[in-house]
Amino acid sequence: MSTAPKIVNRREFLKTSSGVALFIGVSGMLPHLISCKDTKGIKQQLQKHELTAWVQITEDGEITIYNPAAEMGQGSMTALPLIFAEEMDADWSRVKVAFSPQEVAIYGSEGWAPGSKLMFTVGSRSTNSYYPVMRKAGAQARYVLLNTAAQHWEVPISELSTNKSFVLHPATNRKISYGELVAVLVLPETIPDFSPEQLKNPKDFQLIGNTIPRAEIPAKVDGSAQFAIDIKLPNMVYGILERGNLHGAKPTLTNEKEILAMDGILKVIPLDYAIGLVAETLEKALEAKKMLKIEWGDAQAIGYDSQEIYPTYEKIANGKNTGKIIQEIGDVNTAMRTATKTYMADFKNDYVYHAQMEPLNAVVQVSANLKNAEVWVGSQQGVDPKLGIPDLLGIPHENVNIHLQYLGGGFGRRSMNDFVIETALLAKEMAPLPVKLMWTREDDIGYGTFRPLSLQRMTASLDKNGTITGFSHTVIGDGGNLVASGSRNDHYDIPNQLVESREASHGIRLKHWRAVGHGPNKFAIECMLDEIAMGQGIDPIALRRKLMAKSPRALATLEKAAEMANWNSPSNEGRAKGVAFVEHGSLGTGICEISVDRSTGKIKVHHFWIALDAGVIVQPDNVKAQMEGGVIMGMSSVLKEQITIVNGRVQQSNFHDYQLLRMQDIPESIETDFIASAERPEGVGETATPMVACAIANAFLQLTGKPLRHLPFTPDRVLQVLNS
Template identity: 45%
Template sequence: MIKPDTPVNHQPTLSRRRFIAGTSGLTFMISMGDFLSDNLASATENPERNKSRGANITVWVKINSEGMITILNPSAEMGQGSMTALAVLIAEEMDADWSKVRVEQSPIDPKIYGRPGWGGRGYHMITVGSMTVRGYFMPLRQAGAQARYVLLKNASMKWEIPLTELKTEPGMVIHSATNRRMSYGEIASFAKTIKEIPEIPEKKLKRPEEFRLIGKFVPRIDIPEKVDGSALYSMDVIVPNMLYATILRTPVNGNRPMSFNEKEIMSMPGIKKIVSLEHGVGILGKRYEDLLPAKRSLKVNWSQGASAEKFDSEKILEEYAKVASSRKKKGHVLAQKGDADSVLQKAHRTYSADYLSDHVYHAQMEPLNAIVAVNPAGDSAEIWAGTQSPAGAIKEVAQLLGTSPRKIKLHPCFLGGGFGRRSMSDYIVEAAKLSKAVRKPVKLIWSREDDLQYGAFRPMCLQRLDAGVDAEGKLIAWKHSLIGDGRRLLSSGAKTPYYDIPNQHIEIIGLNHGVRLKHWRAVGHGFTKFAIESFIDEIAVSEGVDPYQFHRQVMRNSPRALKVLETAADLAGWGRTPSRGRAFGISFAERSGSMAACVAEVSLEKSSGKIRVHRIWSSLDAGIVVQPDNAVAQMESA
């Protein structure tokens, strides 16, 4: 099979034979073994390298005789830092010496390395929805505690003393009564497999005040590799006999290529193969540079009739407004409390506003790309890709080849940004289709133009908000209708669990335009929270009430959320008079269990309508923060 020699984390192993220096930067050359042998052995099956890693203490941890600890990482690392955070969880509970910790990618096996799924359904290795650290928090602390148990058990057998008499310090098992100490490396040199490792009761896990790593500054593991150039992205990978590929995709989603100038394109320099796909035409050649003029020369006759042909993004928001006003189309109810419609009719004063949002492009830094090598028999494949959903990619490629997922080997690479786009496997499946056609390794590269033209965007929508207040100015009714395509992509953030409003109706009125849509960072929170917080402010101003105080009134029964809001207000010195021409705004949002508030000092250039943000004060309550420095970085870059 093809065996990549991926670099060990925070110990760069870039050697002369592993890189080619060129005008485009660094390229990692993958060595060839037996191309895609039937057993599809692990890409890390290098006897000398495995020896350096040491013995398996558990499925998550290996330790060698020198005490170097290898922790397996189940998540996609795309700059968000989870590769370090998850390792910290294991290292904390096993009392690892962090200076001796290395991190490598785990096998793609959700049953072993997955986190609990949504609603407790199954186990997943998909890195989306701000679920990674939160979802793995207890499972990986348990994994670390079990690794510690294995070390203690082996030490107790070696010393022939009860396990209960032993304790651990970083990298060391200690018997205080006899003043004996044994390093984790020494234990690893003789450790026996413990067939049945007990579940460690939660009460025996470390208390927050005992944490040495969780909540402390721990340098990111991925940063050194990214700085010295040894980090492996799929864009860097080259395999022997590989062809490059590009695809001209349909300008309208759902239409197909009917005919094209194949003979002309095949006569162009460097072109080896043209493959007709359901949604486009693939061109393959030895050099990517040869593919670009060929792609520009393609003349495709596309089919017609796709529903997306009728979609006009400039006019659709007007249609959404008509749908919102007609009330003829029933929506999918997200939240219902009391009788919002009835109370709105009887309210002392009512307010209504529409908020519009456009499609948003992911714009991940690294363009989409993947390498897929389908074997000559067409029943197995190897993949190199940066993906947020490795198990999903394996499943889709297996379905394409009509084979078992066990015969698909995926080598996860760093992701140059994801934001939800790389949880789709379309670019990997495309590469697999092309490789299947030629039975050679194929490296498919999406250009930035490809990604924009055939993107999968955050959906457009119109949000109509209606509210009613009583004679005392208290908010007593709330109705929020989201109109647009993408149903579940619209619902995120629409609920208001921390606002005490007795009558609420929140719904999605879904339409289908045939446009490609996908999760975009925080899914719907970006536009739903903007609408909710803006509407709250507009009501407050119309009622002659300070927006901060109005927030406090509706949040009075949510003390934790209220504390976050008050902290931001205190940081900003809310209540002071802003500088001439400037104003203060305040907002609150929650996402995946974290709560944040923000005060912004802004000014408006009336002649141009340009808004300038001068200062921002933010507060965050995320519970136990595994990596504070990373949380600060995400807050500052949001």
């Protein structure tokens, strides 16, 4: 285990800066400057200013750009600084990247809601929300350097240009490096608030859109990358919680004296839903956990069986009381009454667990006087950039320092900070000792936060010409927007639409899971369209082409994917293709080719093709990796993954009974092609995953003539459908 990471602070800065550096930070959207030419001056400046900046430039030309988003393998550690460097005209070979402080006033994005800022790496919004922020900040940094060069050379700023960390004066064939300008810096009286029209034209991009090696990969390869699980501090102790697998049940420990007498056990800390242990070592904490004797109270989930709930959901769908309206266009009831033909089907999905690679963990150290706290964590951040610690401990926000680490997988789970709060509760009891809390894999599955179980009732009406006139979608499940998101049809021209959500709660812990409601809902929507197409004798692509006539960008992805997959050419014997369209920020059409072993019920995905319109593609190679990862994660959840609840208790405990996709199950090829666009970048991390279920099910329908309507498509379920 490695030691605690170096934190960018005043003392460390003075050791490493060689006495001269330029910091360009922000106040709202405009930079402020910290620059000094001697150590004494730097110290005076740093007493006046927090060390918060978008960029640091040293005299030798080294550039550090600060990344405000979490890095969990999705590439934000490169994409966001790259956007800044593009507008700054920085030499990327001289750029280093570091996590910014978790200070929302400075580093927050306004891409969530007007007038509010957040540091929240969820919903595939990081690149989209920070794109204008980083471009403007990079342009302002460039302006500061241009202004300095203009005054240094006594020439109009309009005569200057920049290229790869140099300011150029073509009229006199002079150039000066950004590093050299630090020593002669002139602070401008005002800095332009650049409008989008004043920024670079995308056709002039030098970095964006090219293959750029990711900034954090070398450290991940050589093992120097710092994850929270790597942190080891002096005098650190270890925490473990026993939470059980009945969500919400209150524990009563009956052998506390026996536990406290065990070697290395420092404290027993009861919580409302768990028993906490703090020990000298993790091993001793885990050993003591096995010896806990706990009586568990009742909980809402008692009596709930997840596989037996669907008939109840069907009754809710049959009810006449309308739920929460998500979308309403025209008059669905009239369309149904006047229809020549109607289609109706129910689609189901079971609970799914996040299965992130790095188990949940955090390190918290609370000062002896309980007035300050330090937190080391891999977090997707949150509405509170200090992760709830100030309110929990009753200390000011400025007294909580969050040291963001790399995340070994998030998928939405680490946007929930329950594990950080738990660590802080233990650390408060052990102050001033630092406490590392570890969740075991069994903890994370048994007391997991799952993508909700739900049922989608789909009803469609067609007129005498076979045109879809009405489309009704009723979602039944727990979790509000967790089950309702992704249920709209903004790119399909259907005159009468109704989308509603009906609540059903069972006391099971729920959370955002990659693409959230898009997985189950796009599965239902896209499969319903294919069932209609088959019933009407229409090609599924032709049906979607008609529906997308008024959405040219969506239609372009459909046409491109069909071309990539040679849709009109028949598949080999025993294989078939299926199509699905998904919007999740970006627009994408996916087509897969499958076969089915009719003796075992196992589905094999051979090829997957994706056509994507994500606006400006900042990192093409990384976007392709996101699509590939999204498809593989989607396949795992569609073909393998399943959490079941019996009498309120989670039945799975580890990867022996929570199955994941194996290497031998991945497709022979996954191909991604981009639709060229100069539009603002859209999210790509959650576009591929939800298209997998519907594409596979639609290919299965083409191959067998039978629909798959219950996720996951386990072999026994496939055999049941084949034999029905």
